[in-house]
Amino acid sequence: xxxxxxxxxxxxxxxxxxxxxxxxxxxxxxxxxxxxxxxxxxxxxxxxxxxxxxxxxxxxxxxxxxxxxxxxxxxxxxxxxxxxxxxxxxxxxxxxxxxxxxxxxxxxxxxxxxxxxxxxxxxxxxxxxxxxxxxxxxxxxxxxxxxxxxxxxxxxxxxxxxxxxxxxxxxxxxxxxxxxxxxxxxxxxxxxxxxxxxxxxxxxxxxxxxxxxxxxxxxxxxxxxxxxxxxxxxxxxxxxxxxxxxxxxxxxxxxxxxxxxxxxxxxxx
Amino acid sequence: xxxxxxxxxxxxxxxxxxxxxxxxxxxxxxxxxxxxxxxxxxxxxxxxxxxxxxxxxxxxxxxxxxxxxxxxxxxxxxxxxxxxxxxxxxxxxxxxxxxxxxxxxxxxxxxxxxxxxxxxxxxxxxxxxxxxxxxxxxxxxxxxxxxxxxxxxxxxxxxxxxxxxxxxxxxxxxxxxxxxxxxxxxxxxxxxxxxxxxxxxxxxxxxxxxxxxxxxxxxxxxxxxxxxxxxxxxxxxxxxxxxxxxxxxxxxxxxxxxxxxxxxxxxxx
Amino acid sequence: xxxxxxxxxxxxxxxxxxxxxxxxxxxxxxxxxxxxxxxxxxxxxxxxxxxxxxxxxxxxxxxxxxxxxxxxxxxxxxxxxxxxxxxxxxxxxxxxxxxxxxxxxxxxxxxxxxxxxxxxxxxxxxxxxxxxxxxxxxxxxxxxxxxxxxxxxxxxxxxxxxxxxxxxxxxxxxxxxxxxxxxxxxxxxxxxxxxxxxxxxxxxxxxxxxxxxxxxxxxxxxxxxxxxxxxxxxxxxxxxxxxxxxxxxxxxxxxxxxxxxxxxxxxxx
Numbered sequence: 001x002x003x004x005x006x007x008x009x010x011x012x013x014x015x016x017x018x019x020x021x022x023x024x025x026x027x028x029x030x031x032x033x034x035x036x037x038x039x040x041x042x043x044x045x046x047x048x049x050x051x052x053x054x055x056x057x058x059x060x061x062x063x064x065x066x067x068x069x070x071x072x073x074x075x076x077x078x079x080x081x082x083x084x085x086x087x088x089x090x091x092x093x094x095x096x097x098x099x100x101x102x103x104x105x106x107x108x109x110x111x112x113x114x115x116x117x118x119x120x121x122x123x124x125x126x127x128x129x130x131x132x133x134x135x136x137x138x139x140x141x142x143x144x145x146x147x148x149x150x151x152x153x154x155x156x157x158x159x160x161x162x163x164x165x166x167x168x169x170x171x172x173x174x175x176x177x178x179x180x181x182x183x184x185x186x187x188x189x190x191x192x193x194x195x196x197x198x199x200x201x202x203x204x205x206x207x208x209x210x211x212x213x214x215x216x217x218x219x220x221x222x223x224x225x226x227x228x229x230x231x232x233x234x235x236x237x238x239x240x241x242x243x244x245x246x247x248x249x250x251x252x253x254x255x256x257x258x259x260x261x262x263x264x265x266x267x268x269x
Numbered sequence: 270x271x272x273x274x275x276x277x278x279x280x281x282x283x284x285x286x287x288x289x290x291x292x293x294x295x296x297x298x299x300x301x302x303x304x305x306x307x308x309x310x311x312x313x314x315x316x317x318x319x320x321x322x323x324x325x326x327x328x329x330x331x332x333x334x335x336x337x338x339x340x341x342x343x344x345x346x347x348x349x350x351x352x353x354x355x356x357x358x359x360x361x362x363x364x365x366x367x368x369x370x371x372x373x374x375x376x377x378x379x380x381x382x383x384x385x386x387x388x389x390x391x392x393x394x395x396x397x398x399x400x401x402x403x404x405x406x407x408x409x410x411x412x413x414x415x416x417x418x419x420x421x422x423x424x425x426x427x428x429x430x431x432x433x434x435x436x437x438x439x440x441x442x443x444x445x446x447x448x449x450x451x452x453x454x455x456x457x458x459x460x461x462x463x464x465x466x467x468x469x470x471x472x473x474x475x476x477x478x479x480x481x482x483x484x485x486x487x488x489x490x491x492x493x494x495x496x497x498x499x500x501x502x503x504x505x506x507x508x509x510x511x512x513x514x515x516x517x518x519x520x521x522x523x524x525x526x527x528x529x530x531x532x533x534x535x536x537x538x
Numbered sequence: 539x540x541x542x543x544x545x546x547x548x549x550x551x552x553x554x555x556x557x558x559x560x561x562x563x564x565x566x567x568x569x570x571x572x573x574x575x576x577x578x579x580x581x582x583x584x585x586x587x588x589x590x591x592x593x594x595x596x597x598x599x600x601x602x603x604x605x606x607x608x609x610x611x612x613x614x615x616x617x618x619x620x621x622x623x624x625x626x627x628x629x630x631x632x633x634x635x636x637x638x639x640x641x642x643x644x645x646x647x648x649x650x651x652x653x654x655x656x657x658x659x660x661x662x663x664x665x666x667x668x669x670x671x672x673x674x675x676x677x678x679x680x681x682x683x684x685x686x687x688x689x690x691x692x693x694x695x696x697x698x699x700x701x702x703x704x705x706x707x708x709x710x711x712x713x714x715x716x717x718x719x720x721x722x723x724x725x726x727x728x729x730x731x732x733x734x735x736x737x738x739x740x741x742x743x744x745x746x747x748x749x750x751x752x753x754x755x756x757x758x759x760x761x762x763x764x765x766x767x768x769x770x771x772x773x774x775x776x777x778x779x780x781x782x783x784x785x786x787x788x789x790x791x792x793x794x795x796x797x798x799x800x801x802x803x804x805x806x807x
Binding site: 021022023024026027063064065066067096097098099100169188189190193239240241242243245246254 | 291294295298299302303308309310311312313315316320322323337446461503514515516517520521522523
């Protein structure tokens with residue numbers, strides 16, 4: 001599966017510019033390298049516009065934000081938009097502070113995103129932010145169906161593909177809604193699985209700049225597979241979560257084999 | 270051993286806000302996740318007060334300080350104090366610069382700490398700082414007994430439990446003095462063992478907010494055990510120090526089993 | 539091989555002050571610790587001059603630069619020069635932005651370096667920067683011989699030993715040109731191999747402050763060996779690139795044994 005996309009990845013390995021979270025910056029760099037892509041990390045406004053101009057994709061990760069990095073993101077994101085380079089947003093912990101909410105508001109206002117990826121609570125918060133008429137907390141009372149509507153609304157309001165990470169990932173462009181099953185709850189016991197998935201989406205956006213829905217879907221499916229393998233190896237070898245993180249990045253080294261093997265559980269694809 | 274405390278940890282996994290050292294930030298996050306707690310990293314004064322307000326404990330680590338991060342620490346620490354959220358200090362390398370000394374002076378003046386943890390030279394430096402009448406270097410000439418007195422004085426002067434990491438850890442609240450034996454000198458060959466121990470103390474302070482002496486003691490005892498296991502595995506598998514670090518975090522995944530197993534060497538407990 | 543130098547390393551383990559790249563800061567710290575040296579990371583101008591004053595060597599790595607860190611580098615570098623402490627430069631990605639080029643120009647103008655290490659494209663860019671009469675891009679059209687001339691010119695212009703990382707590393711002081719064979723192209727699939735090599739050069743400069751040519755040569759030869767071992771272990775154990783990075787740092791724990799074993803391919807030494 002994903003033969004054509006993996007072939008494109010191998011023929012033209014993307015350079016992925018990440019303005020990202022210091023907690024997981026090394027994991028993101030190593031995951032991209034393991035997959036055969038090239039990461040470039042640069043976050044200061046003195047250079048982000050220039051750096052992104054030679055990149056295939058830009059990933060903006062809101063973890064550990066500060067005003068200067070936000071300027072770096074805005075500068076890079078606008079330049080990427082001008083050059084039609086896909087931009088991916090990970091609104092890490094957007095609900096935890098007014099500063100993160102306002103940062104995301106500025107990013108959504110000034111930059112066009114190809115994909116927005118978050119966990120359920122981050123996407124919830126984002127739905128509230130994007131819709132000016134309701135607050136962040138208003139979503140707490142929503143039903144599953146209302147949440148789905150809100151996610152579709154977020155995709156439509158931003159023009160971005162929205163990817164929600166959960167037991168079953170949901171990826172939507174506001175028209176189609178794709179479900180990706182698999183993975184393991186143990187992924188929440190290692191840091192950086194969300195950040196790495198967003199970097200992976202960035203990588204596939206670099207490969208498929210015209211098809212962010214497919215890029216996000218493939219990345220979500222592969223990450224679930226990486227996690228399954230890593231959890232299995234942790235169990236077999238009776239190790240622990242630090243080893244599981246290593247197995248996960250190791251597994252990414254075998255992207256081609258995993259894709260060939262198939263067996264992904266993607267619904268409405 | 271520690272059954273009641275591990276039970277509390279499992280029933281109500283703490284959210285630990287770390288304003289910490291970029292060198293070891295990923296290790297601290299992964300150690301906390303391995304133990305079943307949740308880390309949140311945020312260091313900018315734009316958001317630290319808000320972030321800490323939903324946390325169970327706050328960890329301030331002085332590694333790689335800068336003025337903006339110091340503001341983030343002060344803002345968070347004061348808010349934590351207001352909300353009775355325990356605050357833990359790790360005065361990393363406090364002796365190496367005037368800026369670190371002045372930073373610690375401000376932190377000690379404006380924030381009440383539940384626990385202060387450092388190695389002998391850091392705690393020495395801190396004793397000098399806390400006592401205005403003598404300089405940092407004055408401690409160099411002190412005897413072991415005078416050092417113990419100084420540590421007790423530090424505990425009394427700050428109202429904090431003081432934990433000194435060494436071949437035998439010493440934990441004191443200014444009244445009782447607990448000794449924790451074990452561990453391995455090989456822990457000094459991997460980066461982050463001190464930072465991770467401080468994060469672990471933060472985690473147990475989140476579990477036992479009323480008993481920082483017990484929180485620090487349990488964390489010190491467990492970290493020594495993690496290190497022993499990791500060193501043993503490194504030896505058995507004939508690997509090296511990068512693997513040892515991995516084994517250490519892996520071992521934290523088995524916190525419950527280790528605690529159950531017992532065999533900790535805690536004196537005057 | 540390198541018996542005398544390893545003996546010096548063991549007798550007087552250097553303290554290496556790194557102002558470095560957040561992507562690989564943890565790897566650099568752990569590599570130095572694995573080798574038996576002590577890393578100290580500090581990048582704020584509030585403290586870098588003071589910190590370097592007790593160090594054996596200073597490593598300046600241009601990854602993820604920002605104006606404040608640049609000030610930290612300038613302050614530390616000038617103090618190191620005053621105290622005759624060797625300074626090593628890694629011009630990470632110097633070609634990617636005007637800011638990195640200008641940063642390197644200031645560093646080269648205000649600081650005397652013992653060693654400058656980079657990959658071919660970084661050293662190319664640097665040759666153009668050091669020679670005011672030609673731009674960065676002018677080197678694109680140069681022949682291999684012209685490049686060698688430019689590298690010699692860079693060494694002569696800066697007074698530094700220049701180390702170029704490639705399939706065969708080249709180390710020159712402007713007079714002698716040493717070639718180091720070995721290593722593996724797989725090292726480009728893990729992040730931080732360049733940064734770690736530069737840290738290793740810093741460590742050996744701390745051991746051999748009077749002989750940066752030898753320091754750089756030994757570090758390059760050992761790093762190629764670390765990489766060969768790591769790649770072999772990855773293959774034997776059928777793991778992946780995250781494991782390879784671990785094996786590389788593990789291998790550094792056995793520095794003495796590797797050096798004893800010999801078999802390095804160093805030409806014109």
